Amino acid sequence: MEISGPRLRSLLRQAERNAQSGKLVAAADLYHQIIVEAPDSVDAWLGLADVSQDSAEKEKAYQQVLVLDPTNEAAQRGLDILHGAIVPVPEPAAAEPEPEVVIETAVVPPTDTITHDHEAVAEEEFDLVCYRHPDRNTSLRCYNCSKPICIECTNKTPVGYLCPDCFKEKEDAFFNNKSTDYIIAALVAVPLSLLVGFVLTLLLGTGFFVWLIIFFVGAGVGSFIGRMTKRAIGNRRGRYIPYLVAVSVIFGVLFFFWPALITLNLGALIAPGIYLFIATPAAFYWSR
Numbered sequence: 001m002e003i004s005g006p007r008l009r010s011l012l013r014q015a016e017r018n019a020q021s022g023k024l025v026a027a028a029d030l031y032h033q034i035i036v037e038a039p040d041s042v043d044a045w046l047g048l049a050d051v052s053q054d055s056a057e058k059e060k061a062y063q064q065v066l067v068l069d070p071t072n073e074a075a076q077r078g079l080d081i082l083h084g085a086i087v088p089v090p091e092p093a094a095a096e097p098e099p100e101v102v103i104e105t106a107v108v109p110p111t112d113t114i115t116h117d118h119e120a121v122a123e124e125e126f127d128l129v130c131y132r133h134p135d136r137n138t139s140l141r142c143y144n145c146s147k148p149i150c151i152e153c154t155n156k157t158p159v160g161y162l163c164p165d166c167f168k169e170k171e172d173a174f175f176n177n178k179s180t181d182y183i184i185a186a187l188v189a190v191p192l193s194l195l196v197g198f199v200l201t202l203l204l205g206t207g208f209f210v211w212l213i214i215f216f217v218g219a220g221v222g223s224f225i226g227r228m229t230k231r232a233i234g235n236r237r238g239r240y241i242p243y244l245v246a247v248s249v250i251f252g253v254l255f256f257f258w259p260a261l262i263t264l265n266l267g268a269l270i271a272p273g274i275y276l277f278i279a280t281p282a283a284f285y286w287s288r
């Protein structure tokens with residue numbers, strides 16, 4: 001199967017360059033990455049076989065090439081050499097490793113109106129180095145700021161890969177709350193949560209049937225607290241609003257039940273426990 005997608009093709013080219021300049025470990029790493037995503041790539045298996053320092057892996061990779069392409073001469077020859085059936089002819093004077101190239105910033109400045117859909121700005125010519133991991137080669141760049149990033153540092157978005165910095169920036173733009181929203185949110189979420197906590201004290205000494213009801217209405221109560229809070233702040237999104245609401249829900253219960261907690265009065269803690277277990281995630285979810 002042919003490698004498809006600009007990113008994999010770019011990785012493959014980079015692996016070949018690494019192999020040619022003697023960076024065998026880096027090349028093998030890249031081939032492994034490619035094989036994970038394109039296990040049918042003859043080129044990647046053959047490349048891996050050529051650079052691998054582990055004869056078992058070498059053999060397996062050549063075999064894999066022959067599975068995919070039974071008439072592949074390079075793989076057959078590689079196996080023959082591996083098994084000592086033929087002696088390799090030394091290649092004429094190995095090429096000097098290419099000098100490291102300093103990359104000029106010849107990239108398009110970031111724009112806010114990105115309309116084209118591409119996986120990543122594929123780097124054709126140079127071995128890039130991840131700006132957060134100086135020991136990792138890569139061919140990927142952040143589509144927003146064009147800094148080189150390794151696979152681990154990519155954040156996949158609908159329009160392409162983003163570096164962690166740009167991802168954080170976009171996230172911050174997503175959260176549009178005012179700082180006073182936290183006060184308003186607390187003024188709504190805390191009283192509501194206290195009210196629920198108080199109602200739970202009225203259910204002390206009740207049994208299984210009430211626990212069952214709490215189990216089923218808990219999510220509704222939690223989502224009510226979350227939604228009322230969200231509405232009170234004009235439906236703006238705040239990074240910490242859901243945490244504030246969740247903490248309020250817990251506080252509303254602890255305010256009344258902390259003596260039971262300290263004395264480990266487990267019987268009194270069942271009803272509020274069920275409520276918190278169900279309502280806290282719901283309140284968090286609905287106030288996002």
Ligand SMILES: [Zn+2]
Pocket residue numbers: 142143144145146147162163164165166167
């Ligand atoms: Zn970036």
Ligand SMILES: [Zn+2]
Pocket residue numbers: 130131132133136149150151152153
């Ligand atoms: Zn990285």
